[in-house]
Amino acid sequence: MHRRTAVVGVGESVYYKRGGAKESEFRLACTAIRRASEDAGLALADIDGFVSYRDERNTPLRLAAALGIRALNFSAQTWGGGGNGCASAVAIADAAVGAGYADHVVVFRALAQGQFRRFGQASGATLAGGSAAFTAPYGLASAPQTMAMDTMRFMHEHGIGQDALAEISLASYEHAQRNPRALRYGTPLTREDYHASRWIAEPFHLFDCCPENDGAAAVVITTMERARDLHKPPVPILAAAQGLDYRASVGAYNAPNFPTAHYRHVGTKLWERAGVGPGDVDVAQFYENFTGPVLMAISEMGFCEPEELDEFVSDGNIRWPDGRLPINTSGGNLGEAYIHGFENINEAVRQLRDESTCQVEGAQLSLSVSGPLAAPGSAILFCRA
Amino acid sequence: MRSILPEDWTLPAVDELNEAFFTSGRILLQSCAGCGTIQHPPEEICHRCQGTEFETRESSGRGTVYSYTVIHHPAHPKLAQSVPYAVVLVSLDDFPDVRITGNVLNRAFDGVSIGLPVRAVWEEIKTKNGAVYRLPQWEVVE
Numbered sequence: 368m369h370r371r372t373a374v375v376g377v378g379e380s381v382y383y384k385r386g387g388a389k390e391s392e393f394r395l396a397c398t399a400i401r402r403a404s405e406d407a408g409l410a411l412a413d414i415d416g417f418v419s420y421r422d423e424r425n426t427p428l429r430l431a432a433a434l435g436i437r438a439l440n441f442s443a444q445t446w447g448g449g450g451n452g453c454a455s456a457v458a459i460a461d462a463a464v465g466a467g468y469a470d471h472v473v474v475f476r477a478l479a480q481g482q483f484r485r486f487g488q489a490s491g492a493t494l495a496g497g498s499a500a501f502t503a504p505y506g507l508a509s510a511p512q513t514m515a516m517d518t519m520r521f522m523h524e525h526g527i528g529q530d531a532l533a534e535i536s537l538a539s540y541e542h543a544q545r546n547p548r549a550l551r552y553g554t555p556l557t558r559e560d561y562h563a564s565r566w567i568a569e570p571f572h573l574f575d576c577c578p579e580n581d582g583a584a585a586v587v588i589t590t591m592e593r594a595r596d597l598h599k600p601p602v603p604i605l606a607a608a609q610g611l612d613y614r615a616s617v618g619a620y621n622a623p624n625f626p627t628a629h630y631r632h633v634g635t636k637l638w639e640r641a642g643v644g645p646g647d648v649d650v651a652q653f654y655e656n657f658t659g660p661v662l663m664a665i666s667e668m669g670f671c672e673p674e675e676l677d678e679f680v681s682d683g684n685i686r687w688p689d690g691r692l693p694i695n696t697s698g699g700n701l702g703e704a705y706i707h708g709f710e711n712i713n714e715a716v717r718q719l720r721d722e723s724t725c726q727v728e729g730a731q732l733s734l735s736v737s738g739p740l741a742a743p744g745s746a747i748l749f750c751r752a
Numbered sequence: 753m754r755s756i757l758p759e760d761w762t763l764p765a766v767d768e769l770n771e772a773f774f775t776s777g778r779i780l781l782q783s784c785a786g787c788g789t790i791q792h793p794p795e796e797i798c799h800r801c802q803g804t805e806f807e808t809r810e811s812s813g814r815g816t817v818y819s820y821t822v823i824h825h826p827a828h829p830k831l832a833q834s835v836p837y838a839v840v841l842v843s844l845d846d847f848p849d850v851r852i853t854g855n856v857l858n859r860a861f862d863g864v865s866i867g868l869p870v871r872a873v874w875e876e877i878k879t880k881n882g883a884v885y886r887l888p889q890w891e892v893v894e
């Protein structure tokens with residue numbers, strides 16, 4: 368439990384449906400970063416590091432020049448196939464600032480799927496190599512298709528019903544109704560709508576799947592010491608973890624612990640480092656690529672046994688304001704916007720500044736869990752200063 | 753000929769490691785020459801003894817459906833005429849830790865479920881530039 372560094376600023380662009388952004392992805396990135404530094408009370412020139420994930424196109428080289436950064440001291444990004452990197456990117460900034468490599472590090476993600484390749488679209492390449500050679504030729508060519516296989520086995524092994532998947536989607540949509548930033552603000556979802564929606568890849572209905580959107584989100588990390596002179600109350604990082612179980616990254620569904628969302632090891636390390644347990648968490652954001660993998664991550668992070676998931680997520684238990692563990696309180700990937708999960712980092716921070724539109728009263732511990740089923744998993748736990 | 757997906761759909765990029773699996777017309781698994789460890793998909797190095805010499809072990813090709821999905825939304829225009837189609841994950845009876853992905857050729861998309869007994873069959877595919885694949889596929893054992 369370290370509290371050595373803190374988030375001191377959060378910012379985002381306007382979020383758009385895919386193709387809705389008139390400005391370029393790079394300009395969206397600049398907007399989110401400018402707003403995060405303004406929120407912190409810092410000049411853009413004071414930013415001296417950038418961290419992102421998953422082959423972020425808007426590089427620190429271009430950003431540093433375009434934003435007039437006085438001197439760049441640090442840049443990095445994580446490995447991994449997708450939104451598994453949100454929390455580990457923040458953890459890299461935490462490590463860099465803690466080590467003194469940089470003073471004010473921006474962690475960000477910009478993603479305009481209307482301007483570049485859509486995540487939901489298969490490449491349709493003539494040849495597939497690596498572990499995809501064993502799956503793509505059989506018609507598993509996009510994330511919902513490949514992740515449906517893991518989820519179907521998980522549901523079978525633990526007796527999980529379709530309504531448990533629905534609960535994740537319904538919670539996100541319900542919370543989005545209170546958040547004016549959310550793309551689904553004003554368009555509620557009913558259980559009937561969910562079940563009536565078309566299949567994408569069984570067991571995923573349309574409303575189990577994240578949308579493709581345009582936007583950018585960013586935070587600024589600095590030391591607790593420097594944070595005291597800035598605008599907003601700092602939100603300290605209590606602990607973070609990333610990683611994998613033994614050989615869990617073996618491809619084509621051959622990991623020894625298949626099916627796994629890659630959160631058992633992450634959970635163990637996170638709670639060990641934080642000195643608290645899942646029962647102590649007041650509010651949590653879980654990256655929804657698809658609803659089923661969120662269920663896997665909830666149980667692997669230690670909130671309940673897989674057999675208890677149906678009960679854990681039903682009866683309003685994960686909904687604000689009365690649920691035992693409100694999740695995805697801004698609407699998350701499904702309801703707010705799919706900014707590759709980074710909007711969930713911003714929301715986890717807002718919960719500890721009393722700025723959420725579904726504010727958990729007096730929240731002390733706020734968790735953000737990154738993309739499940741993409742490896743390595745990562746999670747971060749923030750606390751109140 | 754491909755029976756589920758279109759003729760011009762993605763094929764495996766064949767390399768030294770996976771050539772036996774995709775072209776032999778048998779279920780050949782990578783086995784470490786030093787310690788006998790089976791690994792699938794094949795890798796450059798044995799995860800148990802770090803050996804780099806390999807042999808193959810042949811499976812009987814009998815297996816059980818371990819998981820499946822039915823794809824309804826075509827993720828690529830080439831798949832538009834193929835949906836809905838089922839994709840299965842088969843656990844081999846003689847190497848139960850090995851799981852192989854494929855399609856079921858003798859059942860409709862809604863005729864697959866976890867636990868079905870299956871056996872391997874092969875789809876022979878000749879590409880325009882003369883490459884020959886024998887893709888492992890599956891049939892439900894009636």
Ligand SMILES: [Zn+2]
Nearest residue numbers: 784787798801
């Ligand atoms: Zn060996």
